[in-house]
Amino acid sequence: MPGRSTRTAKLDLRLTPEAKHRLQTAAESAGRTVSEFVLESALVRADETLADRTRFGLDAERWTRFLEALDAPPRELPRLGRLLQEPSVFDRSG
Numbered sequence: 001m002p003g004r005s006t007r008t009a010k011l012d013l014r015l016t017p018e019a020k021h022r023l024q025t026a027a028e029s030a031g032r033t034v035s036e037f038v039l040e041s042a043l044v045r046a047d048e049t050l051a052d053r054t055r056f057g058l059d060a061e062r063w064t065r066f067l068e069a070l071d072a073p074p075r076e077l078p079r080l081g082r083l084l085q086e087p088s089v090f091d092r093s094g
Contacts, residue, residue, distance in 0.1 A: 013038075 015023075027037035058066060 023034055027034045030037055
């Protein structure tokens with residue numbers, strides 16, 4: 001695994017005997033301990049799940065439009081401005 005560092009956090013897991021056996025068998029066939037196998041598998045799945053939240057791809061035309069939108073001046077949002085001028089519900093005494 002990349003970035004070997006001291007493992008200090010612990011995660012407990014409840015599972016059926018059948019699930020445990022499957023994990024043990026898979027870990028053995030991969031030449032890993034069950035902990036290594038489960039951790040590596042879970043991290044791969046976490047990366048897959050989070051990928052669309054951290055990376056995205058655009059074709060050349062959409063990339064150009066994206067850059068233009070980033071460079072454009074901010075739009076005036078009067079209602080948002082008014083909202084930010086009002087005292088917060090946390091600031092109100094009552």
